[in-house]
Amino acid sequence: MEQKNAKSARGSVAREPHCEMAVSWYAVLALAATALGASILIEKNNVLERSSCGRVWVTVHSPEIRLSNTHNIEDAIELNWEFVGCSDVPKQIGLFDNRPTSWNNVIATFVINSVEGHIVTNIPLGDVSLPGGWETGQGLRGPHCLWPWVGAGDAQGIQSYNCLKIQPTWMEDAGSKINNLRIGDLAIAGTHNAGAWRFDTETSNQSRDNFILCQDRSIWAQLVHGIRYFDFRISFYSHFEEEDDRYWLNHNLVRIRPLVPLLREIRQFLDSTKEVVFLDAHHFPIGFYDSNGLPIRSVHTGLLRIVQRELGPHLALARDFATGVGTRGRTLQTFINAEKRLLFSYVDNTIVSENNWLWPILPHLWANTNNPTQLIQFLDNAIANSPSPHARSPMFSAMAQTTPHIFDIILQRGSIRINADLVNRVVNTRLATLWRSRSNIISSDFFLGNDLVDLSIIISVERGSRL
Numbered sequence: 001m002e003q004k005n006a007k008s009a010r011g012s013v014a015r016e017p018h019c020e021m022a023v024s025w026y027a028v029l030a031l032a033a034t035a036l037g038a039s040i041l042i043e044k045n046n047v048l049e050r051s052s053c054g055r056v057w058v059t060v061h062s063p064e065i066r067l068s069n070t071h072n073i074e075d076a077i078e079l080n081w082e083f084v085g086c087s088d089v090p091k092q093i094g095l096f097d098n099r100p101t102s103w104n105n106v107i108a109t110f111v112i113n114s115v116e117g118h119i120v121t122n123i124p125l126g127d128v129s130l131p132g133g134w135e136t137g138q139g140l141r142g143p144h145c146l147w148p149w150v151g152a153g154d155a156q157g158i159q160s161y162n163c164l165k166i167q168p169t170w171m172e173d174a175g176s177k178i179n180n181l182r183i184g185d186l187a188i189a190g191t192h193n194a195g196a197w198r199f200d201t202e203t204s205n206q207s208r209d210n211f212i213l214c215q216d217r218s219i220w221a222q223l224v225h226g227i228r229y230f231d232f233r234i235s236f237y238s239h240f241e242e243e244d245d246r247y248w249l250n251h252n253l254v255r256i257r258p259l260v261p262l263l264r265e266i267r268q269f270l271d272s273t274k275e276v277v278f279l280d281a282h283h284f285p286i287g288f289y290d291s292n293g294l295p296i297r298s299v300h301t302g303l304l305r306i307v308q309r310e311l312g313p314h315l316a317l318a319r320d321f322a323t324g325v326g327t328r329g330r331t332l333q334t335f336i337n338a339e340k341r342l343l344f345s346y347v348d349n350t351i352v353s354e355n356n357w358l359w360p361i362l363p364h365l366w367a368n369t370n371n372p373t374q375l376i377q378f379l380d381n382a383i384a385n386s387p388s389p390h391a392r393s394p395m396f397s398a399m400a401q402t403t404p405h406i407f408d409i410i411l412q413r414g415s416i417r418i419n420a421d422l423v424n425r426v427v428n429t430r431l432a433t434l435w436r437s438r439s440n441i442i443s444s445d446f447f448l449g450n451d452l453v454d455l456s457i458i459i460s461v462e463r464g465s466r467l
Helices: 006-013 026-037 219-225 259-272 297-314 332-338 349-354 372-383 406-410 416-432 452-465
Strands: 055-060 078-083 090-096 106-112 116-124 144-154 155-168 188-191 229-236 247-251 254-260 279-281 343-347 397-399 441-444
Touching: 006 026, 055 090, 055 144, 078 090, 078 144, 090 116, 106 116, 106 259, 155 219, 188 452, 219 259, 229 259, 229 297, 229 397, 229 441, 247 259, 247 297, 254 259, 259 279, 279 416, 297 343, 372 397, 441 452
Parallel strands: 055 155, 188 229, 188 441, 229 279, 279 343, 397 441
Antiparallel strands: 055 078, 078 116, 090 106, 090 144, 144 155, 229 247, 247 254
8 A cells, every 4th residue: 555644644535533522531441451451452462552641443434435426435444542631642643554663654644633533544444354363263362453553643653553453252361350240240342233234135145235234244253353242133934945044134124144144153153262142132023923913933933943953052041040130140150161152032022931041131222213312312311220120131232323214214314324423433432431330232333333342341351350
């Protein structure tokens, strides 16, 4: 890539950021990082993130950038910074393709004229392989960097740097600090409509859609990046000949991907690691209920049979690990010791009552609004009043994404990607501040547009240190 100076980069490579973060959260991160040392930020004894004060990080811009009628950029790299309270705020920030050691190898530089903010470059992430040997199977433990690095400092040198990471074994890496936490006290990054990342039907393999697709990474890649909660919307289509082919992941009424291959990705990951995963059958849009709203037992039974067949050795049966109503569940160590590290929650109480190995409905804090401001206001209140003392599940998920209105879809007004971009930075701020003490699972769209994985790890370790 061609090196660009700050002036040209600012004019042609990036758009000015909207500095939406009203509350500083670096101070909290700094305290946690100090307690952690570099234990979760080491790759073969090389520090992946460093700063004397403040923080920088890399995200991926979820909306497409239109530069001209014929030239659009997908997955543009974003550079983010937070230096509130620092006596020496860096003067510039840059994009690098390796660990920043000096400005000589910078790809693009940008002037920093605020203590916090972000820059959207016009440099795409591109087709990247998962590092550390994690592309298709088990790799090396610990975090690993993809190619984009960010560095900030002044003309004399780099003061802060970080990279876009994967965190495939973060629970094991931080085990000595978090394993005594109950599962309801963990901070977990999750994905909303986790399977809605690319069509895989007879008629389409489309990878982008304004109002259907909510993610842009496979289930395997989500796991490797550090996502540990998956919101699945499962439908049944009787016209397929084989039972395995009848179960699909949907976004509402739209069929997206067959279920069984995704369960096998989860199984492969569980076979390869010691991580704990939370799978949530959150909604059954098609085929699971008759016209009177009663469950079709044979369809539910078929799904449960497939889940038991594909994930059985790892399933943590609720009857073996359940705790009382309003409690926070068993410790992470309990599931690890038992070698049962997949918790499968089910949204239908009738089916749960007939199958006591299923985990009960996991509460979803859902604003049902297409307005990002209203979403955040709703979650502020909902998380502050969670968990419910009457909840049967020890966990709850804050659904940190907007819901398009029917007229948004008809009029093609905005998109899921655009609203995710408006929400994700605010969610970062809230998790580190207002939601910090009470949050459990935060589920988002286009998770590479936020830093929830790294932040959740830091918060979980912080909570574990208080035990």
